[in-house]
Amino acid sequence: MSDAAPRILRAERVSRHYAMGSAVIRAVDEVSLEVGAGEFVALLGSSGSGKSTLLNLMGGLDRPTSGAMVVAGRDLATLGAEELARYRRHSVGMIFQSFNLVPRMTVEENLELPLRLAEVERGERRARVEEALDRVGLQARLRHRPSELSGGEQQRVAIARALVNRPTILLADEPTGNLDSRTGTEILTLIEEINRASGTTVVLVTHEEARADRIAKRKIFLADGRLVEERKPN
Amino acid sequence: MKTYDLVELASRNLRESVLRNSLTTLGIAVGVASLVAMLSLGIGLQQLANRRLEHSGLFDSVLVFTPRGPEGFGPRRAASPAEPRRLDESARQEISRIAGVAEAYPEIRVPTEVRYNDRPFRTVVEGLPPSAAESAAMEGIQGHFFSKPDAAEAILQADFAKELDPDTARLRGRPLTLVYAESVSLGNFPPGRSPTGPAAAGRSPRSDRGEPAGFSVLRKEATLTIVGVTESQPNAGFERFGRARIFVPLDLAEKMIPPQISALLDSPVRQPAPPAQAGSAGRPTDGPLYATLIVRVADVKNIEPVENAIKRMGFSTFSLQDATRNLRQFFAVLDLFLGIFGSLALAVASLGIINTLVMAILERRREIGILKALGASDRDVKGLFFAEAGVMGLVGGAAGVALGWAIGHTINLGANIYLQRQNLPSQTIWLVPWWLVVGAIAFSLVVSLLAGLYPASRAARLESRC
Numbered sequence: 085m086s087d088a089a090p091r092i093l094r095a096e097r098v099s100r101h102y103a104m105g106s107a108v109i110r111a112v113d114e115v116s117l118e119v120g121a122g123e124f125v126a127l128l129g130s131s132g133s134g135k136s137t138l139l140n141l142m143g144g145l146d147r148p149t150s151g152a153m154v155v156a157g158r159d160l161a162t163l164g165a166e167e168l169a170r171y172r173r174h175s176v177g178m179i180f181q182s183f184n185l186v187p188r189m190t191v192e193e194n195l196e197l198p199l200r201l202a203e204v205e206r207g208e209r210r211a212r213v214e215e216a217l218d219r220v221g222l223q224a225r226l227r228h229r230p231s232e233l234s235g236g237e238q239q240r241v242a243i244a245r246a247l248v249n250r251p252t253i254l255l256a257d258e259p260t261g262n263l264d265s266r267t268g269t270e271i272l273t274l275i276e277e278i279n280r281a282s283g284t285t286v287v288l289v290t291h292e293e294a295r296a297d298r299i300a301k302r303k304i305f306l307a308d309g310r311l312v313e314e315r316k317p318n
Numbered sequence: 319m320k321t322y323d324l325v326e327l328a329s330r331n332l333r334e335s336v337l338r339n340s341l342t343t344l345g346i347a348v349g350v351a352s353l354v355a356m357l358s359l360g361i362g363l364q365q366l367a368n369r370r371l372e373h374s375g376l377f378d379s380v381l382v383f384t385p386r387g388p389e390g391f392g393p394r395r396a397a398s399p400a401e402p403r404r405l406d407e408s409a410r411q412e413i414s415r416i417a418g419v420a421e422a423y424p425e426i427r428v429p430t431e432v433r434y435n436d437r438p439f440r441t442v443v444e445g446l447p448p449s450a451a452e453s454a455a456m457e458g459i460q461g462h463f464f465s466k467p468d469a470a471e472a473i474l475q476a477d478f479a480k481e482l483d484p485d486t487a488r489l490r491g492r493p494l495t496l497v498y499a500e501s502v503s504l505g506n507f508p509p510g511r512s513p514t515g516p517a518a519a520g521r522s523p524r525s526d527r528g529e530p531a532g533f534s535v536l537r538k539e540a541t542l543t544i545v546g547v548t549e550s551q552p553n554a555g556f557e558r559f560g561r562a563r564i565f566v567p568l569d570l571a572e573k574m575i576p577p578q579i580s581a582l583l584d585s586p587v588r589q590p591a592p593p594a595q596a597g598s599a600g601r602p603t604d605g606p607l608y609a610t611l612i613v614r615v616a617d618v619k620n621i622e623p624v625e626n627a628i629k630r631m632g633f634s635t636f637s638l639q640d641a642t643r644n645l646r647q648f649f650a651v652l653d654l655f656l657g658i659f660g661s662l663a664l665a666v667a668s669l670g671i672i673n674t675l676v677m678a679i680l681e682r683r684r685e686i687g688i689l690k691a692l693g694a695s696d697r698d699v700k701g702l703f704f705a706e707a708g709v710m711g712l713v714g715g716a717a718g719v720a721l722g723w724a725i726g727h728t729i730n731l732g733a734n735i736y737l738q739r740q741n742l743p744s745q746t747i748w749l750v751p752w753w754l755v756v757g758a759i760a761f762s763l764v765v766s767l768l769a770g771l772y773p774a775s776r777a778a779r780l781e782s783r784c
């Protein structure tokens with residue numbers, strides 16, 4: 085955690101266990117960490133180390149089996165389903181390796197979804213959609229469907245959709261995993277820009293340490309669901 | 319999420335798998351259509367029956383008589399302490415003023431003798447009021463109804479007409495001689511009126527005043543013109559003298575056949591005041607007495623209050639109201655059964671909704687996950703599937719009403735073509751009242767929402783991991 089920034093996210097001995105028959109899978113096991121407001125943190129680890137599970141706990145998509153996940157002063161573990169949905173709607177934006185756009189909807193409709201859920205006034209929606217597309221440099225593609233866009237463009241749309249409700253935290257789960265390296269670099273540059281320009285806190289999951297080194301202020305390592313190492317980039 | 323956003327998203331989702339969703343919606347439409355077609359057929363038949371019955375004059379009429387006549391004499395009278403109310407002109411006027419009464423007229427139906435082409439026939443003649451022109455019995459009349467309320471004209475019942483002349487068409491315009499009896503009081507004849515004079519028909523018996531010492535019956539004749547032949551019989555339900563086969567205008571009948579005569583058939587014409595009450599009554603009996611009044615009400619619904627009001631005046635009444643009650647019951651049961659069959663089709667259609675929505679959930683697992691990651695609550699997801707079921711129900715309901723209406727219209731058209739071929743007047747046997755339109759759409763919506771309950775909650779429970 086950077087020295088001056090106030091803390092926005094704190095995990096306290098957070099665990100997420102899955103019961104598979106008689107065995108218990110400890111996807112996330114007693115992880116404690118802190119993230120400062122406006123920070124850019126990289127979450128690293130090999131496949132199956134529990135990165136996605138931890139990110140989903142931070143994003144309020146899942147609840148910890150034990151421990152506390154405190155975001156902006158509130159423990160997500162204690163929130164009701166309705167409050168958790170509100171948290172996802174207003175406080176975090178998430179992007180994924182597979183973009184997760186709704187394929188039968190146009191770019192505009194995809195971006196409108198979070199606005200509908202947040203009950204943003206109709207008259208305001210168009211401006212918010214254009215503003216978000218402007219930030220990712222895709223103003224001209226409003227009426228296109230995801231299938232008519234390249235992978236990089238799709239991920240830009242996903243980023244725009246994650247930002248359209250102006251969240252304070254952006255959670256990215258291997259956003260470059262489906263992209264060639266040049267496009268991947270472009271996407272990471274875009275995320276870095278967003279972090280710098282608007283002070284949005286970013287937690288980026290990746291398994292490529294080299295990429296993380298270039299942009300992240302801090303790296304967190306997971307192995308078998310446990311926090312193994314936390315260090316500044318080389 | 320706001321309701322309009324839910325509905326908008328739902329319709330957008332439905333438009334995506336057009337074929338499947340329209341087939342499901344069509345299923346609902348067919349269900350609603352069968353419901354509407356069945357119910358409106360029931361309602362149409364019911365209204366048709368009601369219309370026929372109201373026209374028939376059986377159900378909109380009340381017979382009024384004094385408590386001791388016409389069925390019985392004497393003994394029952396002792397039970398009533400006061401002198402029974404006289405069924406005379408003033409009573410008739412009073413009854414006419416009761417709310418809901420269309421008209422009150424004396425029943426005049428007497429055995430008589432007629433001559434046609436010098437051949438004598440014995441039969442029963444009846445007086446008809448002008449309102450009888452509207453009755454169902456006059457619908458298929460050959461010829462026309464009486465030209466004036468007191469015209470010297472006669473309408474014959476078809477079977478009787480055939481006795482007079484097998485070719486009934488030839489009867490119209492021909493003269494018919496009616497032989498009738500006139501009662502003449504032997505007491506104070508008004509000056510200038512001869513018992514044998516032809517002036518009898520010109521004077522109203524009601525103007526007759528004074529206490530007669532007795533009366534004699536005179537044989538008289540009147541010549542009427544035959545103006546029409548009718549198949550059915552007005553007031554056929556109230557047969558107390560056997561069927562009337564000649565009908566004459568009521569006013570004419572009242573002049574020719576003074577009510578006393580018809581009263582004579584059942585009860586004493588002018589009851590001398592009983593000794594015990596002679597003093598208290600204090601006035602001589604006055605004016606003609608009616609044996610029976612027929613009271614027609616404007617609306618069948620008024621039968622009961624009118625009957626009660628007349629009973630309060632001290633008269634006995636008789637109507638066929640109970641028969642219509644049974645009929646209404648029959649139609650309620652018929653509607654129920656038709657409704658159940660219609661609803662079965664809708665129930666099958668709602669299985670279609672459940673199937674379609676469950677399929678949609680399987681296909682849209684991922685999309686539901688995305689929605690949840692974007693901040694959709696369980697309620698939002700549930701609401702979305704609910705709205706999709708609702709939109710299908712609403713569209714299906716509206717289309718179903720239209721379809722049912724079209725089916726009914728076709729049935730109506732077919733039935734009327736058939737009726738026309740049979741030379742029968744066309745009828746509306748099928749009717750969609752506005753409440754059925756609204757009710758069917760609302761019912762379809764409710765059934766669809768119920769069908770959406772399970773898929774919606776299943777979609778909401780879906781894991782939100784991406």
Ligand SMILES: Nc1ncnc2c1ncn2[C@@H]1O[C@H](COP(=O)(O)OP(=O)(O)O)[C@@H](O)[C@H]1O
Binds near residue numbers: 110129130131135138
């Ligand atoms: N829903 C689940 N049920 C059971 N096991 C799960 C589930 N999700 C993840 N896991 C397990 O938890 C571990 C961590 O998975 P994940 O967080 O996806 O790893 P990473 O994102 O680092 O590749 C894995 O062993 C995975 O098999």
Ligand SMILES: [Mg+2]
Binds near residue numbers: 135257
């Ligand atoms: Mg992962």
